Amino acid sequence: MAWCSYHGGHSGRYCLHAHGNLADVLQAAYARGFSHYGLSEHAPRFRPQDLFPEEQGLRPDQLLEMFYAFVSEARALQLQWQGRMEVLVGMETERLPPESWATAMTDLRSQCQLDYLVGSVHHVNGICIDFAAETTAQLARDLGGPAALQIHYFEAVAELVQVLRPEVVGHLDLIRKFDGPTPQIRPEAWPALQRALQSIEAAGSVIDVNAAPVRRGLGPVYPLPDVLDQARRMGIAVTLGDDSHAPQDVGGGLQACVAAVAAAGYAEIRYLTRVDGKVTWQRCPLAEVKPCPR
Ligand SMILES: [Zn+2]
Ligand SMILES: [Zn+2]
Known part of the structure; x- marks a missing residue:
């Protein structure tokens, strides 16, 4: 039996748009039946102009210190939960700074000896597409329309995964976040999406089936059914992510993720676990993907 999430576990001390304490996030995860729970705090940003709106007043070096503090508390909690629930310590990436994200992310990973990465793209041409509908709409106009925006986004994902x-690949079709109740991948963007899927397959990465849109009333889980269907045809594996930003979010919407995985025809999910000191993917048949009794 496995009940897992590898994308989320954001908490208020280390992420200013999240709430609550990291210890309470893990208490909630245990109470809600998780066997495996991954913490993927946002990567710090390295330039003042890349700070999130709620981080105005902070400096990039302070964000870096906050990230180190996250890793250190997460490692302590990982030990505390050992034997009852497997906690993994990771990071959700950024394509920031625009010119040097690859070395910035790689260096942080090795410096902090992270268990894993969630490869996420939140910026196209340095503009955040995850923050506000109007910002995303303006960027689409600047680039020549919604299809052009999707193409730029999926090309950015393909490159990030390759590098x-x-x-884990986080919220693969995040670019449709503000598309309303009937989001779609534009036909013109499918070749770029296909290239992103090919780089996921080549890297052996696993897709995060992500509960955030369901929990926030923004539509179906990421990615959309036709994307998930295509991923399955290509032999790409999937895992689960609650994208929690507070203890009360933990596990919220995960049943919708499992339903989407089943509807796409998958027979199993993957879960990350440490075997002989090495973090590796294992398989769990879909019928056994459920909360553990506590
Ligand atoms: Zn966040
Ligand atoms: Zn994200």
Whole structure:
């Protein structure tokens, strides 16, 4: 039996748009039946102009210190939960700074000896597409329309996956976040999406089936059914992510993720676990993907 999430576990001390304490996130995860829970705090940003709106007033070196503090508390909690629930310590990437994200992310990973990466793209041409509908709409106009925006986004994902080879690919079709209740991948963007899927396959990365849109009332889980269907046809594996930003979010919407995985025809999910000191993917048949009794 496995009940897992590898994308999320954000908490208020280390992420200013999240809430609650890291210890309470893991208490909630245990209470809600998780056997494996991954913490993937946002990578710090290295330039003042890349700070999130709620981080105005902080300096990049302070963000870096916050990230180190996250890793250190997460490692202590990992030990505390050992034997009851497997905690993994990772990071959600950025394509920032625009010119040097690859070395910035790779260096942080090795410096902090992270268990895994969630490879996420939140910026196209340095503009955040995850923050506000109007910002994303303006960027689409600047680039020549919504299809052009999707093409730029999927090309950015393809490159990030090729370069970083993350264990998990976060919210693969995040670019449709503000598309309303009937989001779609534009036909013109499918070749770029296809290239992103090919780089996922080549890197051996696993797709995060992500509960955030369901929990926030923004539509179906990431990625959309036709994307998931195509991933399955290509032999790409999937895992689960609650994308939690507070203890009360933990596990929220995960059943919708499992339903989407089943509807796409998958027979199993993958879960990350440490075997002989090495973090590796294992398989769990879909029928056994459920909360553990506590
Ligand atoms: Zn966040
Ligand atoms: Zn994200």
